[in-house]
Amino acid sequence: MNARPDVPAPDEPAGVTTTGPLLEMSGLTVRFSSPAGEVHAVEDVSISIARNEAVGIVGESGSGKTVTCMSMMWLLPSPPARYVSGRINFDGEALPRTDERRIRRVRGAGIGMVFQNARLSFDPAYRLGSQIAEALRVHGAGRWGDVEGRVLETLRYCNIADPESVLRQFPHEVSGGVAQRVSIALALLIRPKLLIADEPTTALDLLSQLEVLSLLERVRREMSSSLVLVSHDLNVVRRIADRVIIMYAGRVVEEGPVEDIFAHPQHPYTQGLLASAAQRTERGRLYELPGQPPDLAALPPGCSFRPRCARAFARCNHMPPLYATAPGRHCRCFLLDPRGADD
Amino acid sequence: MLTYLAQRVAAAVPTMFGVSVVTFALLHIVPGGPVVAMLGLAASNPAAVAAITRDLGLDKPIWEQYLIWLKRALSGDFGMSTEFHVPVLSLVGPKLAHTLLLTAGSLVYAVVLGTIIGIVAAVHYRSVFDRAAMFVTLVGASAPVFWIGLLLSYLFAIRLGWLPAMGMTSIIGGSSPLIVLEHLILPAFANSIISMAVIARIVRSSMLEALVQPYVLAARARGLSRTRQVLVHAFRNVLPDAINITGLQVGFLFGGALIVEVVFAWPGVGYLIYSSIQARDYVTLQASVLIVSAVFVIVNLLADMARIALDPREQAA
Amino acid sequence: MSTVGAPTRRPKLPDARHLHPSGSAPKSSFQQGLASLVADRSAMIGLIVLLIAVGAAIFAPWIAPYDPNAGEGAAILAPPLSPGHLLGADQQGRDILSRILFGARLAFPEAMIPVAAAAIAGTILGLLGGFFKGIVGEIIMRSLDVLFAIPMVLLAIAIATTLGSGLPTVILSMAVVITPYIARVVATTTAQIRSAPFVDAARCAGFSEWRILRREILPHVIPSVVVYGTTNMGAMVVFAAGFGFLGLGAPPPAADWGAMISDGMKSLGSAPWVSTMPGIAIVAVSLAFNYLGDGLRVALDPRLRNRR
């Protein structure tokens, strides 16, 4: 096993309060205009990430999980995205969407990001080495000479065999697994306080998925940076995250410690998702969540899950709030209304 | 990579062969045969017809004539111009240089302005600039080159008098490069408008596609500035397409130059072809078409090589 | 008769939710196409301008104020809006408006006939070049390369000069010049579709190659040819005017837009309108074709049209 190289933990600049959440996102609402009408991608989402915490965001396609994680550093270009509302507080300081200069300093330094298709997240016209150097240079890393050592070391830490030759290769010349591990290395190089991974294993073949997952678990154990892992695969999130947030039709529907959620999910959608993923069978047939994923341009009134919910009742044609059902646990369903779910 | 280039060069040879056959054939489908066409009115005198036929070896079988013609063409001998009674090559050679100059001038306009408009329109997608630029370029591409030339000539040369309206050199100023450049501005710009429109639209659509690619979003996530995302990453990947289109545009610019030369009396091959049409000087016409096409094939080849050199994926493919 | 596997027991299945996006009652593809075209404002403007222009061409003799070729001494180089001559008169005192109307009688055939002919020839060549790999395809594609090598204008001039000027020559030269471009559009579309999974699906369903060509490839090729043809009809009007300008079009004194511009060149300084007016007509018609072509591109593609 490679001993943990000297990839320094993020050094705490003096004067910044080390207590309090690392990132606080409150009331995020993002919409897209499309030929089929206004798409409500994310509706009033509030997430807080503590320091050195791993949070999993789980949701199916169209749940808004990717838009949410990207909005943590106002990444989505608008147009086409439209930030209707939302405030972000990072590392104790407000991060207004208008402060382009400060956002650019946070992007890639405070927050590092890893994308779903790693090979496509590198520019096909440049070698991997020059793109890594470019990212470091933008954050004041000085000449390549004194950084190369650390780059090679970090690449080896990420299980890249022969990092020297990988640096000279073009993105399309390396495998998906290698590309993903290089992008993780690049994110780590800039010593981020928060690492966001948007479906890091989805586009990989099985063996590469194992490699990337093992690497993320190692980063989680050996690094002090917080991690946001976005995925549609519950097993992936269960292995890495401490806390998990379930999203459906652009809203958070359930949130809580990962073992709690897996042991006794409260929201009907979470229950359905877990049953489907575990391929539980009832009377010889797989557990089935009826209906279609929601059409974000034509959301039904009230709870978005109502059309597919077996336990829907009259009250569900209003939008339930996010009830606090236990310390650190929330659920957006009237069934969990502390005042009793009167029909 | 070299094999790919060798292939491209090899592919150009049959093309050139095809071009020579087409241009040679053109001379022979003239109604009444080439001789009658060349002699025009004097064709009524059978002795003259017989003399020319023997002289040009037109009595030999067609393919033999082609071989003779091709051998002489390769050695630069395209026969005598019936209008100016000088070897065609001496006529076409210098004029070709002037046409190349005019084409190069319009190419610079088209590429520089077209690319800039394309990039800015893509970055400010659906903005006022984008809509205006697309409308103006569409109108520009829908107007005849000579009409635009006349309008520009009327406005800037005749009414405002800023620029010369005719020719390449002025009697008083002589033919210093500055004077030539001054004469070049109007015709080159007139000729460039259609190609500028095409390049702008293609650069814009390629840029729109490139700007939404994951690697641009990733660059943004790494804290790169918007300019760097647009130019260093997005445009760098559009460059090979832009060069490819520019290569193809050279053909249009050649064609346009031939017509613009007539409007601005620019002493190029176009003007020569125009006058040789009037004078029924088929030998010159045929040679001009062949030479211009040959230059065009070579230019296309160069554009192809430039595109490959710039696109690493091409090299691997 | 079809051998449908008769289901022994129809399993009770949850009915899939109504279609998304929910749309009105499904009309035939023709009706959908028409609806999309009518809804496209710029395409409609293009269509109206074209209809007016074609109408002008057909009814020119009746609506033109003067005989296009009869010069009127007093009106020589009369400016626009002068009495009796809305758009003014040329060096021979001929009314510019009448000449433009009659010019349309030349402009449309000079553009539409070659594009139509080239569309047919180009489609056949393109299908052969794109669908049948092997030698046939290669020969066709290489011969097209030859035509591409010669600049369009030059090729046209070369053909026109050898066959003598006049309408038939212009139409033939233009057809020869455009065919390779249409053939290339068809060949690339065909080559793309050939490898699409739904073509494999057709083979698995027992379709012969010819039937695949007719039933799966043509529905993609025909719209792209129609759109490419319509959009480029405008460019052909401009190109045809080039012939007139170089004196290769219809012999004088016929009213040809290109020739009118070239005649106006002599008196550009004193009477710029002589050259300007026909140019405006060319631009208008050319733009109209472009917008109509764009509208058709959306109307003929099911994926784009019901997005509106």
Add this chain to the structure above:
Amino acid sequence: MTDEPFVSFDAVSVIYKRRRPRVDLVALDNLTFDVVRGRSVGIIGDSGSGKSTICRVAEGLVRPSSGRVLHDGTDMSRASARMWREARRHVALVFQDTLGSFNPMRPVLDSVGMPLLGYGDPTTAELRDAVGAVMEQVGLSPSQMTRYPHEFSGGQIQRLAIARALVTGPRLVLLDEPVSALDVSIRAQVLNLLSDLAASLDLTYLVISSDPGVPRHLTSEMLVLYDGRIVERAPTEVLFTRPLHPYTVSLLALHDAALGERIGHLADLRERDGITAQTGLVSVAPGHLVDMRPFPIPAGWSGGRAHAGLSPAGAGTQEYQRIENTTGTET
């Protein structure tokens, strides 16, 4: 009805010649298996392990470089186009690129009804009735048949593809990654639909999937493919309860942490039964064969919480090591 296998592969190998890079791609390496009526077969393995090539070979779209493909017992190596057309009548294929297998320029009626047009000459009325019937069978209302493919959601397009496969009453249906493009919550709907149809229409399936869970409920036997060759094959439940080959173990561990923990291992088997692992598949139990050849365990497979079963001593090719079954829980 002959009880010949609907389709059988006899030592089929497929090698794609490639110019750049000049190495040949071995898609299938000496594959032998049968699909008999009523006993559906599942094939799992990584993308690029040659899975999709199996469907194309079974349908005759790709000719094998060596070995034979048999339909109902007849050797198709030198079959004429007409023989292939007849063979395809009883074997339907649901493509991996489902949306791509529908011509976007034609309403779904034409695509779903395509096999009918291929094998018969139905009138438009007959075509509409037949398409309407199969659409209802897969849970879609026939009124949608004039819509275009892009107007349907992922789950609905998958149902349409299944409907097309049913329209000529096949006996065997090849399902290439039937649900991999669908969301987890929609997958169960399609899988249940497939198992219902198998029961009601007496269908047999060949299910190709990268997710081991998908064929689990549809098949009675499973093959694990790696680099074009079978590394393990067993009755479905046996494969899930006692997977032996390290590759199978990793496939299962990735997709279901719990499954991964119930792991037997190869080494102690070899010692107990004295089987010398030299070439190819060796039978370790009735119907359970495992490839004993050394299997390269990539360096990255270290650690991992629920992945206790595998901890290689180092990188590179590695004789399979005796691994403690750390969890020891038997269900």
